[in-house]
Amino acid sequence: xxxxxxxxxxxxxxxxxxxxxxxxxxxxxxxxxxxxxxxxxxxxxxxxxxxxxxxxxxxxxxxxxxxxxxxxxxxxxxxxxxxxxxxxxxxxxxxxxxxxxxxxxxxxxxxxxxxxxxxxxxxxxxxxxxxxxxxxxxxxxxxxxxxxxxxxxxxxxxxxxxxxxxxxxxxxxxxxxxxxxxxxxxxxxxxxxxxxxxxxxxxxxxxxxxxxxxxxxxxxxxxxxxxxxxxxxxxxxxxxxxxxxxxxxxxxxxxxxxxxxxxxxxxxxxxxxxxxxxxxxxxxxxxxxxxxxxxxxxxxxxxxxxxxxxxxxxxxxxxxxxxxxxxxxxxxxxxxxxxxxxxxxxxxxxxxxxxxxxxxxxxxxxxxxxxxxxxxxxxxxxxxxxxxxxxxxxxxxxxxxxxxxxxxxxxxxxxxxxxxxxxxxxxxxxxxxxxxxxxxxxxxxxxxxxxxxxxxxxxxxxxxxxxxxxxxxxxxxxxxxxxxxxxxxxxxxxxxxxxxxxxxxxxxxxxxxxxxxxxxxxxxxxxxxxxxxxxxxxxxxxxxxxxxxxxxxxxxxxxxxxxxxxxxxxxxxxxxxxxxxxxxxxxxxxxxxxxxxxxxxxxxxxxxxxxxxxxxxxxxxxxxxxxxxxxxxxxxxxxxxxxxxxxxxxxxxxxxxxx
Numbered sequence: 001x002x003x004x005x006x007x008x009x010x011x012x013x014x015x016x017x018x019x020x021x022x023x024x025x026x027x028x029x030x031x032x033x034x035x036x037x038x039x040x041x042x043x044x045x046x047x048x049x050x051x052x053x054x055x056x057x058x059x060x061x062x063x064x065x066x067x068x069x070x071x072x073x074x075x076x077x078x079x080x081x082x083x084x085x086x087x088x089x090x091x092x093x094x095x096x097x098x099x100x101x102x103x104x105x106x107x108x109x110x111x112x113x114x115x116x117x118x119x120x121x122x123x124x125x126x127x128x129x130x131x132x133x134x135x136x137x138x139x140x141x142x143x144x145x146x147x148x149x150x151x152x153x154x155x156x157x158x159x160x161x162x163x164x165x166x167x168x169x170x171x172x173x174x175x176x177x178x179x180x181x182x183x184x185x186x187x188x189x190x191x192x193x194x195x196x197x198x199x200x201x202x203x204x205x206x207x208x209x210x211x212x213x214x215x216x217x218x219x220x221x222x223x224x225x226x227x228x229x230x231x232x233x234x235x236x237x238x239x240x241x242x243x244x245x246x247x248x249x250x251x252x253x254x255x256x257x258x259x260x261x262x263x264x265x266x267x268x269x270x271x272x273x274x275x276x277x278x279x280x281x282x283x284x285x286x287x288x289x290x291x292x293x294x295x296x297x298x299x300x301x302x303x304x305x306x307x308x309x310x311x312x313x314x315x316x317x318x319x320x321x322x323x324x325x326x327x328x329x330x331x332x333x334x335x336x337x338x339x340x341x342x343x344x345x346x347x348x349x350x351x352x353x354x355x356x357x358x359x360x361x362x363x364x365x366x367x368x369x370x371x372x373x374x375x376x377x378x379x380x381x382x383x384x385x386x387x388x389x390x391x392x393x394x395x396x397x398x399x400x401x402x403x404x405x406x407x408x409x410x411x412x413x414x415x416x417x418x419x420x421x422x423x424x425x426x427x428x429x430x431x432x433x434x435x436x437x438x439x440x441x442x443x444x445x446x447x448x449x450x451x452x453x454x455x456x457x458x459x460x461x462x463x464x465x466x467x468x469x470x471x472x473x474x475x476x477x478x479x480x481x482x483x484x485x486x487x488x489x490x491x492x493x494x495x496x497x498x499x500x501x502x503x504x505x506x507x508x509x510x511x512x513x514x515x516x517x518x519x520x521x522x523x524x525x526x527x528x529x530x531x532x533x534x535x536x537x538x539x540x541x542x543x544x545x546x547x548x549x550x551x552x553x554x555x556x557x558x559x560x561x562x563x564x565x566x567x568x569x570x571x572x573x574x575x576x577x578x579x580x581x582x583x584x585x586x587x588x589x590x591x592x593x594x595x596x597x598x599x600x601x602x603x604x605x606x607x608x609x610x611x612x613x614x615x616x617x618x619x620x621x622x623x624x625x626x627x628x629x630x631x632x633x634x635x636x637x638x639x640x641x642x643x644x645x646x647x648x649x650x651x652x653x654x655x656x657x658x659x
């Protein structure tokens with residue numbers, strides 16, 4: 001029996017990383033009571049189940065489910081569901097809900113990448129590059145550092161804003177470019193990222209962490225598995241690992257921009273620069289100062305020629321090397337011009353919309369902030385849909401962010417009657433302009449909250465926007481009608497799988513892992529066979545992509561292997577054929593119809609174009625979804641019979657129950 005360890009995640013993802021991932025997730029969950037940024041639906045679920053997750057940090061759990069890749073087959077325990085949420089305006093973006101074990105696993109993969117790249121990230125960037133994301137994860141003496149500054153976005157976001165402010169100082173002869181990447185997270189290529197890591201990280205670090213072709217295949221496969229075969233990064237609530245990987249990927253973009261600037265500067269190097277970035281919000285500051293005794297004067301035409309060449313070159317390189325495209329929102333600001341400088345500073349207030357932070361003006365007291373907050377709320381109400389059918393302007397959006405300030409929140413709690421009046425007869429369709437801060441305000445008011453609940457409960461057809469409003473509302477810490485609103489989720493076809501999953505209230509259940517109906521305790525022996533687990537991994541991956549011809553081959557290999565091992569591994573498996581399987585199933589008194597269908601499964605595999613091309617006398621045709629799941633049902637029945645049914649005394653003497 002070969003263990004094939006290099007084909008399993010335990011080859012590179014250590015128990016310490018698995019445990020650190022749980023520590024990170026638990027730290028975030030425990031922060032939920034103090035920071036409204038964690039008032040999200042996935043973290044509401046995490047908070048509800050955290051007390052049931054103790055066993056996940058045990059080494060036994062890691063050995064039995066993680067290191068051997070068996071998690072791929074445990075589809076209920078390692079649950080994930082893709083849905084859509086609204087963007088600003090009328091756009092949509094893909095989003096994910098993860099079970100606690102799956103979120104911990106995703107964090108573990110990310111922490112492995114962090115460990116491999118940590119030295120590279122801390123040593124490569126020069127003083128002219130300042131880049132950030134919503135955290136600052138790091139290891140010190142092989143231990144993950146967990147504190148507010150490493151796990152929460154605020155301090156790093158504040159540094160980013162400070163750097164942007166700094167580049168507008170001494171603005172004479174300066175141009176700032178703001179680059180906007182099209183659908184960034186949907187276009188991050190894990191394959192390209194791993195190749196870039198292999199090229200740029202020291203070979204000694206790669207060797208120490210088992211970063212090789214086998215590890216790269218495992219990591220790429222995992223992320224493709226999450227995204228149904230697509231090479232990108234899934235987004236989910238407060239996912240600091242997605243933020244880190246997004247930041248890491250564009251670190252190579254920072255270096256591309258710097259190289260292109262230096263290339264264009266070849267021969268005179270008189271254009272100074274700064275690159276400031278928060279994940280995918282990229283700003284390039286170019287300083288065209290005049291130098292004494294320098295024959296080339298940077299007049300406006302020459303400056304824009306430099307800018308245009310820079311944009312053209314980095315656009316080509318980003319596409320070729322990073323699979324990224326800029327959209328038509330690229331902006332250029334001559335910050336020496338007062339109007340342009342003010343326009344840029346207004347833009348600074350709009351960056352990274354997912355990270356709430358009000359741009360507080362000097363001398364603006366909490367009371368003044370609260371008054372402005374009430375005025376904007378009233379303005380939204382009075383002007384209605386005709387005014388706000390698209391979006392709020394940036395100033396109103398910034399004012400609504402005051403709701404995240406603790407001092408303002410205290411004033412809200414002390415002025416509920418005043419706030420209730422603002423939401424009396426409020427049109428809840430207006431929530432689309434900025435759902436989260438408005439719902440935080442509403443959830444502080446008893447009458448307004450009841451009115452919003454009634455509005456949602458009365459809806460018979462749910463749009464993506466309605467679903468998002470419901471999820472935001474459910475994520476708030478206090479309201480009376482959680483049960484009825486939660487049931488409303490079950491009416492949404494898009495979200496029903498999550499509703500059914502949460503309703504089960506189990507995190508890790510040996511009797512219901514999602515691997516057919518097999519109890520985990522009865523499959524302990526078979527999980528030691530890496531080749532068997534590999535068939536599960538490939539089958540589930542193909543299922544998620546609707547590749548049923550591929551899935552059927554792995555499904556057959558799976559049941560073939562189980563029968564072979566159950567019968568005592570007589571001879572080599574290559575000689576254990578359909579006839580042997582049929583005889584074995586008859587010997588344990590499985591019903592005739594099921595035996596026939598398993599025999600037919602072998603025949604169907606032989607007429608599957610994935611296995612055989614066919615010929616003039618023998619046709620091979622693709623496997624449909626319906627056909628596949630019929631066969632899968634019979635495989636499930638066989639596994640259930642072998643693993644869970646009590647055989648009579650005569651059969652039990654042969655110890656046929658292997659698991």
